[in-house]
Amino acid sequence: MIIQRGLKRNILTLKDLKEEWSAMEGKRQAGIRAAGFVTDGMTVGLGTGSTVYHTILKLGEMAKEGLKLRCVSTSEATTNLAESLNLTLVPMSEVEEIDITIDGADEVDRSFCGIKGGGGALLYEKLVADISRRVIWVVDRSKLVDRLGAFPLPVEIVPFSHVQLMRKLRAMGFSPRLRMAGNCPFLTDEKNYIIDLKTGFIDDPEGLHRQLKLMPGVIETGLFIAMADTVVVGSEDGAEVLESVK
Numbered sequence: 001m002i003i004q005r006g007l008k009r010n011i012l013t014l015k016d017l018k019e020e021w022s023a024m025e026g027k028r029q030a031g032i033r034a035a036g037f038v039t040d041g042m043t044v045g046l047g048t049g050s051t052v053y054h055t056i057l058k059l060g061e062m063a064k065e066g067l068k069l070r071c072v073s074t075s076e077a078t079t080n081l082a083e084s085l086n087l088t089l090v091p092m093s094e095v096e097e098i099d100i101t102i103d104g105a106d107e108v109d110r111s112f113c114g115i116k117g118g119g120g121a122l123l124y125e126k127l128v129a130d131i132s133r134r135v136i137w138v139v140d141r142s143k144l145v146d147r148l149g150a151f152p153l154p155v156e157i158v159p160f161s162h163v164q165l166m167r168k169l170r171a172m173g174f175s176p177r178l179r180m181a182g183n184c185p186f187l188t189d190e191k192n193y194i195i196d197l198k199t200g201f202i203d204d205p206e207g208l209h210r211q212l213k214l215m216p217g218v219i220e221t222g223l224f225i226a227m228a229d230t231v232v233v234g235s236e237d238g239a240e241v242l243e244s245v246k
């Protein structure tokens with residue numbers, strides 16, 4: 001079977017198919033396992049993406065069976081999913097603290113630093129994680145890395161100055177790409193733009209985060225440092241729970 005996959009690499013091999021299936025099953029295993037950390041009466045932060053999707057489905061089932069939850073959503077997509085499952089959603093403005101937030105990640109290193117924002121929800125995800133007593137990331141094995149940086153780093157920016165920011169980031173050697181949705185720039189739920197940066201391996205995630213945040217027009221970066229307490233890693237064989245040694 002030949003499936004077109006873009007210009008650079010346009011033939012899907014059997015190995016690719018197996019890897020994709022394995023990642024999908026890993027996401028499912030991790031997502032479902034993480035729902036087991038949620039107990040009755042909790043306020044739960046719901047992340048965004050195809051892995052936490054499985055957690056949300058599971059929470060929907062648990063709520064149907066009687067589990068009482070208040071959920072805070074990190075994106076419009078997650079809100080739609082949660083509503084379709086009759087999960088109780090509360091606005092961020094009504095929440096002081098969240099008991100547990102479950103979210104996906106694009107890359108996670110050994111010290112639980114991560115890159116997030118592949119789905120474009122990094123700003124709300126970071127704000128929700130920031131007020132969470134426990135943050136759990138759900139990932140398949142392919143997301144675990146020795147060093148962050150193979151995944152392009154998403155940076156949320158003010159649309160007004162995107163041309164100037166692109167120029168500056170290009171001069172800094174990051175090969176920036178304005179994220180597109182068809183012919184238009186991709187808009188976040190806050191109606192901002194995202195620029196994806198090729199950083200190469202990141203030796204100092206905190207330093208890079210600070211450097212970017214100091215640039216006028218940068219709202220948030222996809223570098224999540226010391227935020228995750230637990231990482232649930234899924235594979236075809238099940239899910240493993242890794243705890244941070246903070």
Ligand SMILES: O=C(CO)[C@H](O)[C@H](O)COP(=O)(O)O
Pocket residue numbers: 047048049050051052103104105106115116117118119120121122125
């Ligand atoms: O940060 C995110 C969205 O902004 C996602 O959590 C991240 O992209 C992982 O997504 P997926 O679980 O679909 O691989």
